Amino acid sequence: MRKTIVAGNWKMNASKETVNSLIEGILSGMNEVSSEVIVCAPFPYLSQVESLINNSKLMLGAQNLNINPAGAFTGEVSADMIKDFGAQHVIVGHSERRSLYGETNAIVAEKTKAAIGAGLTPLLCVGESLEDRESGKTEAIVEEQINAVIDLIGIEAFDQVIIAYEPVWAIGTGLTASPEQAQTVHLFIRNLLANSSEKIAKRTPILYGGSMNAANAADLISCSDIDGGLIGGAALKAEDFLQICKAG
Numbered sequence: 001m002r003k004t005i006v007a008g009n010w011k012m013n014a015s016k017e018t019v020n021s022l023i024e025g026i027l028s029g030m031n032e033v034s035s036e037v038i039v040c041a042p043f044p045y046l047s048q049v050e051s052l053i054n055n056s057k058l059m060l061g062a063q064n065l066n067i068n069p070a071g072a073f074t075g076e077v078s079a080d081m082i083k084d085f086g087a088q089h090v091i092v093g094h095s096e097r098r099s100l101y102g103e104t105n106a107i108v109a110e111k112t113k114a115a116i117g118a119g120l121t122p123l124l125c126v127g128e129s130l131e132d133r134e135s136g137k138t139e140a141i142v143e144e145q146i147n148a149v150i151d152l153i154g155i156e157a158f159d160q161v162i163i164a165y166e167p168v169w170a171i172g173t174g175l176t177a178s179p180e181q182a183q184t185v186h187l188f189i190r191n192l193l194a195n196s197s198e199k200i201a202k203r204t205p206i207l208y209g210g211s212m213n214a215a216n217a218a219d220l221i222s223c224s225d226i227d228g229g230l231i232g233g234a235a236l237k238a239e240d241f242l243q244i245c246k247a248g
């Protein structure tokens with residue numbers, strides 16, 4: 001049985017004050033939550049979140065990493081640095097990184113490898129644009145994105161990967177994929193993994209992301225191949241986020 005996982009992606013939204021109240025709010029409801037819960041904070045707040053979640057079951061993640069272990073890469077952050085602050089997870093290949101910062105499938109594959117190499121669990125994001133969907137290319141795009149990673153790290157390494165299917169047209173738009181639309185792509189991804197390893201396909205968590213909220217989370221998560229959610233906007237309010245966590 002795969003566990004339900006709910007991960008919050010705060011993106012570039014935080015202050016010391018909001019981090020305190022958000023984590024406090026989430027922690028106050030965690031005893032009613034059976035899902036695994038991760039919060040992915042901006043780099044400067046990793047340390048603050050690390051101390052706030054101490055001794056709780058809430059887990060910490062970062063939102064990006066550099067593929068190199070150390071060196072002259074001004075402004076960048078390595079996987080080991082992220083681990084040093086108690087994080088166990090890191091988002092890789094978010095569509096905002098792909099579209100705004102030119103991250104190609106090859107770079108995303110290298111980031112996935114660097115994360116695993118340091119003992120972090122990557123949350124590997126894939127998903128099609130509206131144009132791709134309308135021209136019938138959803139499956140081809142997602143296949144290319146995932147195959148780039150399988151080709152580099154091998155299917156066995158997916159034992160340490162969480163996949164997040166995030167249709168770009170649903171991110172931050174309020175346009176959620178319907179449970180049927182999402183389940184179709186999740187099953188496609190699982191079958192794609194099964195082509196290389198049925199065992200890995202059965203075990204790999206595949207989260208849905210894109211305008212998931214307290215009202216639609218339960219319907220999405222109840223689909224057989226949807227194992228939780230990667231939440232943006234609704235992860236910034238403790239009450240909404242907790243409701244999603246409880247939906248799993």
Ligand code: PGA
Pocket residue numbers: 009166170171172173174209210211212230231232233234
């Ligand atoms: P959203 O973002 O929930 O605000 O659509 C999801 C994401 O970008 O991970």
